[in-house]
Amino acid sequence: MKTLSSLTTLAAVLAALFLAGCGKKDPSGAAAPSAPAVAARAVPTEGRTVEVVGNDSMKFNVTEIRVKAGEAIALTLKNAGTMPKFSMGHNLVLIENGVKLSDFTSDASQAVKADYVPAKYAAKIIAHTKLLGPGESDTVLFYAPKQVGRYDFLCTFPGHFQVGMKGVLIVD
Numbered sequence: 001m002k003t004l005s006s007l008t009t010l011a012a013v014l015a016a017l018f019l020a021g022c023g024k025k026d027p028s029g030a031a032a033p034s035a036p037a038v039a040a041r042a043v044p045t046e047g048r049t050v051e052v053v054g055n056d057s058m059k060f061n062v063t064e065i066r067v068k069a070g071e072a073i074a075l076t077l078k079n080a081g082t083m084p085k086f087s088m089g090h091n092l093v094l095i096e097n098g099v100k101l102s103d104f105t106s107d108a109s110q111a112v113k114a115d116y117v118p119a120k121y122a123a124k125i126i127a128h129t130k131l132l133g134p135g136e137s138d139t140v141l142f143y144a145p146k147q148v149g150r151y152d153f154l155c156t157f158p159g160h161f162q163v164g165m166k167g168v169l170i171v172d
């Protein structure tokens with residue numbers, strides 16, 4: 001098991017190096033397209049409304065969202081709290097399966113300038129809202145994954161996931 005896990009880690013590192021290399025200039029001199037900050041995903045122009053509220057207790061009012069495979073969703077997060085954004089900001093980040101949440105939240109907590117949405121996971125993030133201060137809200141449009149399953153969403157403000165600011169998107 002240990003060997004397999006090491007091999008998996010090695011494969012992930014190699015894949016990361018390969019991807020990093022892709023962002024560099026083409027040695028042939030051709031202009032390489034600049035790497036997008038967020039992986040290119042088709043975004044619907046409208047979708048079924050889903051509303052989630054976060055608060056100063058570091059909880060979402062909805063912890064299960066049921067969607068159909070591939071369904072267009074317009075997800076709104078509202079911050080109903082009153083504490084300032086720098087100490088109690090909230091976002092909602094929906095991620096693909098296969099991401100180790102402890103690693104993800106650790107990296108997210110370091111990504112202060114990116115509002116705690118770590119760029120290295122761009123390809124693994126299905127959708128995310130802005131980081132919201134008290135009374136603010138943000139809506140993101142996205143297509144639900146085509147694959148049936150359970151997908152984690154969480155607030156990546158440091159510490160919030162650990163006290164339960166999370167939920168699951170259920171695709172069926």
Ligand SMILES: [Cu+2]
Nearest residue numbers: 090155157160
């Ligand atoms: Cu939060």
